[in-house]
Amino acid sequence: MSQNNRIFDDLGRLMNEAAGVADGVRREVETAVKSQTQRFVADMDLVKREDFDALRELVQVQGEEIDALRQELAALKAEPKAKTKST
Template identity: 40%
Template sequence: MQTRNPLLDEFAKLTTGAMGLAQAAGEEAKAAWRAQADRFVAEMDLVRRDEFDVLKDEIAVVRAEIAALKAAASAPAKAGAGSSTDAASPPDSAG
């Protein structure tokens, strides 16, 4: 036969209450930490990943355009250098 000890029952209730309080305090601390971290990130003015990826793609397009413009600008200079009639100028008679 099992007997109920009121002292042990009260101790069990107290322990259960303390564990609930500790768990609630832990969740509250976690929420406060998350809020502080969010505030810190907002103050740092960081860029989100999707914005970074869009900017990275735009820079790649601009670099390709610059390379194409450089290639187009250097192509006439190379083509014109071989067909020039005065490529080899005669020596100066003065000196």
């Protein structure tokens, strides 16, 4: 009976060690994959989301300014024609 308990104790200890090793391997693989992913993304030279949002907002504001300037230019172009017709 004592021999069976020792076998089960050894088996339990072996399983615990295997679980610890597996956990270590899992963490090592996660670290390797994470570093490779970061290197891949860095090599792609992607823009950060904050920079993209700031640029999009700037372009939108400039588009509105361009529309206002086009309307102002159209009004200025139409003004001499109105003066020419009235004289």
